[in-house]
Amino acid sequence: MDRKVVFNQKLLPYLLLLPQMAITLVFFFWPAGQAVWFAFLRQDAFGIRTTFVGFENFTDLFADPLYLDTIRNTAVFSTGVTILALAVALLLAVLADRQIRGATGYRTLLIWPYAIAPAIAAVLWIFLFHPSIGLIGRALNDAGLPFDYKLNGNQAMLVVILASAWKQVSYNFIFFLAGLQSIPKAVLEAAAIDGARATRRFWTIIFPLLSPTTFFLLVVNLVYAFFDTFGVIDALTKGGPAKATETLIYRAYVDGRVNLDLGSSSAQSVVLMIVVILLTAIQFRYVERRVHY
Amino acid sequence: MATLDLMDVRKSFGPTQVLHGVDLHVADGEMIVIVGASGCGKSTLLRIVAGLETATSGHVRIEGREVTGLEPADRDIAMVFQNYALYPHMTVAQNMGYGLKIRGLPRDEIARRVAATAELIGIGPLLDRRPRQLSGGQRQRVAMGRAIIREPKLFLFDEPLSNLDAKLRVQMRAEIRRLQKRLGVTSLFVTHDQVEAMTLGDRLVVMHQGHAAQVATPMEIFERPADTYVAGFIGSPSMNFLAGRLAEAGQAVALEAGPVIRFADGPRPGPDGMPLTIGVRPEHIRLDAAGLALALELAEPLGSETVLHGRLPNGEALVVKLTGPGPRDGTLPVALPAEALHVFAADGGRRLDPACD
Numbered sequence: 260m261d262r263k264v265v266f267n268q269k270l271l272p273y274l275l276l277l278p279q280m281a282i283t284l285v286f287f288f289w290p291a292g293q294a295v296w297f298a299f300l301r302q303d304a305f306g307i308r309t310t311f312v313g314f315e316n317f318t319d320l321f322a323d324p325l326y327l328d329t330i331r332n333t334a335v336f337s338t339g340v341t342i343l344a345l346a347v348a349l350l351l352a353v354l355a356d357r358q359i360r361g362a363t364g365y366r367t368l369l370i371w372p373y374a375i376a377p378a379i380a381a382v383l384w385i386f387l388f389h390p391s392i393g394l395i396g397r398a399l400n401d402a403g404l405p406f407d408y409k410l411n412g413n414q415a416m417l418v419v420i421l422a423s424a425w426k427q428v429s430y431n432f433i434f435f436l437a438g439l440q441s442i443p444k445a446v447l448e449a450a451a452i453d454g455a456r457a458t459r460r461f462w463t464i465i466f467p468l469l470s471p472t473t474f475f476l477l478v479v480n481l482v483y484a485f486f487d488t489f490g491v492i493d494a495l496t497k498g499g500p501a502k503a504t505e506t507l508i509y510r511a512y513v514d515g516r517v518n519l520d521l522g523s524s525s526a527q528s529v530v531l532m533i534v535v536i537l538l539t540a541i542q543f544r545y546v547e548r549r550v551h552y
Numbered sequence: 553m554a555t556l557d558l559m560d561v562r563k564s565f566g567p568t569q570v571l572h573g574v575d576l577h578v579a580d581g582e583m584i585v586i587v588g589a590s591g592c593g594k595s596t597l598l599r600i601v602a603g604l605e606t607a608t609s610g611h612v613r614i615e616g617r618e619v620t621g622l623e624p625a626d627r628d629i630a631m632v633f634q635n636y637a638l639y640p641h642m643t644v645a646q647n648m649g650y651g652l653k654i655r656g657l658p659r660d661e662i663a664r665r666v667a668a669t670a671e672l673i674g675i676g677p678l679l680d681r682r683p684r685q686l687s688g689g690q691r692q693r694v695a696m697g698r699a700i701i702r703e704p705k706l707f708l709f710d711e712p713l714s715n716l717d718a719k720l721r722v723q724m725r726a727e728i729r730r731l732q733k734r735l736g737v738t739s740l741f742v743t744h745d746q747v748e749a750m751t752l753g754d755r756l757v758v759m760h761q762g763h764a765a766q767v768a769t770p771m772e773i774f775e776r777p778a779d780t781y782v783a784g785f786i787g788s789p790s791m792n793f794l795a796g797r798l799a800e801a802g803q804a805v806a807l808e809a810g811p812v813i814r815f816a817d818g819p820r821p822g823p824d825g826m827p828l829t830i831g832v833r834p835e836h837i838r839l840d841a842a843g844l845a846l847a848l849e850l851a852e853p854l855g856s857e858t859v860l861h862g863r864l865p866n867g868e869a870l871v872v873k874l875t876g877p878g879p880r881d882g883t884l885p886v887a888l889p890a891e892a893l894h895v896f897a898a899d900g901g902r903r904l905d906p907a908c909d
Binding site for chain 1: 602603604623624625629630631633634635637638639640641650651654655698702
């Protein structure tokens with residue numbers, strides 16, 4: 260690629276770059292910089308006095324057993340969401356790939372959840388799992404299985420995982436389906452002639468050939484579970500009961516916005532920022548280097 | 553090592569019928585080439601034998617065993633695909649060993665057979681490479697190796713040479729033939745290339761619109777084509793066809809172009825005046841001062857020979873192949889030797905042989 264545009268004057272290229280730079284500066288670098296700066300400050304509850312405290316916000320954070328609980332919650336939650344969303348999407352994509360008649364309709368239906376706002380998705384799941392008005396919730400209770408995600412932390416975690424994964428399945432489905440369709444048919448036929456049956460073909464041919472897609476989605480889903488599930492959690496459980504579904508992102512919100520502890524909230528944001536930078540770096544490093552078939 | 557029998561194999565895709573009842577018996581160790589233009593159903597036929605497609609009706613038997621309803625895995629066959637269809641995420645050795653691994657052979661046995669096969673087809677140094685690191689010819693060899701390593705009952709080749717360049721194609725063609733003879737495995741080879749068909753096959757199946765137009769040895773197909781389609785398909789440049797009528801109580805043909813030619817091999821059945829199609833190969837046409845005047849339109853000098861396209865006085869097109877250089881334009885007096893004529897019924901194009909006495 261050696262297509263260089265030569266500008267006669269130095270000013271024009273900078274002018275052309277300016278809008279993009281302005282947006283990035285105003286909406287990313289400035290708030291991010293502020294968060295980093297606030298992470299080293301402590302403010303009183305009324306915002307009158309602000310003192311520089313160095314790394315104290317961070318040391319406090321990691322000394323707080325509740326924060327460690329939140330980390331554990333986030334690990335359970337994001338692992339659950341990622342595995343569930345990937346597995347279900349892969350299953351659906353394999354089925355959709357086989358389907359010949361009505362394939363477009365089937366695919367469109369499967370892609371719909373992606374177009375639904377997180378809060379609305381959460382309301383749908385409330386209507387399913389609410390112990391007194393939810394279809395499944397009531398059925399479970401009627402069947403003698405006590406189910407109330409508003410009281411039971413594990414059940415609450417299950418419900419937010421389900422709701423968040425459901426949102427992400429469509430996205431994964433699109434990528435898996437595209438991945439499946441790019442596997443040459445002849446390769447699968449060759450495997451069939453070599454004596455491999457459907458299950459064997461899936462695990463020895465299809466799954467390895469999908470691995471670049473799977474890896475990409477793994478990172479995307481982790482990022483999603485870490486950062487984009489705020490809406491679902493807020494609408495369903497608000498982090499409860501007893502902080503059982505409080506993830507890192509939710510706690511950053513609660514501490515900053517509800518408890519008005521801007522210093523701690525900023526420190527948490529910085530931790531999250533480091534996580535997302537790491538995930539992105541891993542993705543770039545490995546996805547770019549991975550073998551693409 | 554097996555026989556293959558196809559009995560009245562038919563296939564329809566929805567309302568489109570692509571195979572209209574094909575019968576074929578392949579003897580043990582025989583190499584059969586299925587040849588035809590694209591869309592004639594030859595690949596479908598091969599895929600039905602492989603079990604990748606299900607026949608709408610009819611039977612497939614391998615070694616006398618009914619396999620019509622079996623999965624490809626249960627048929628004990630191997631196939632070489634047009635685009636090789638190697639497993640991109642496996643090394644050459646893994647590609648070749650895949651079928652053995654599935655059959656549950658021990659690891660050292662697989663390694664031994666992979667090494668032996670690689671030796672046989674000359675890809676020994678490539679065993680640790682992946683398919684994308686190989687050239688077209690090398691991939692072709694790996695695909696061959698993957699097929700022969702399992703020692704299947706039947707080899708199926710689906711246009712395996714058509715992605716190679718011309719020189720490599722000739723080389724691989726000879727290699728496939730040598731290998732097949734040496735291993736003695738019954739083989740079906742699909743191609744649209746008549747040279748491949750003629751050189752590879754013990755017998756050819758010329759497919760036309762879902763029918764097997766003729767099943768015979770290459771020379772028989774060349775010398776006694778069963779109908780005008782086969783006659784025109786095999787041979788290059790293709791056979792000339794001239795209109796004529798039966799004359800002299802079946803002893804001769806009166807060509808529309810003028811001359812009346814007595815058949816060299818005896819009378820044809822049928823009433824005088826019956827419309828005929830007379831075929832004559834370009835290389836059999838002779839120059840004869842007393843012959844027809846061929847007005848030349850195009851000359852194709854090929855070095856050792858020259859192909860001349862022209863028109864007879866009555867407007868019929870004729871192609872002549874001469875050895876050595878030829879004239880570029882003007883007219884050329886040509887004669888059609890009686891012993892080189894192929895006689896077909898104008899209606900339906902079937903070959904007409906001399907009436908038995």
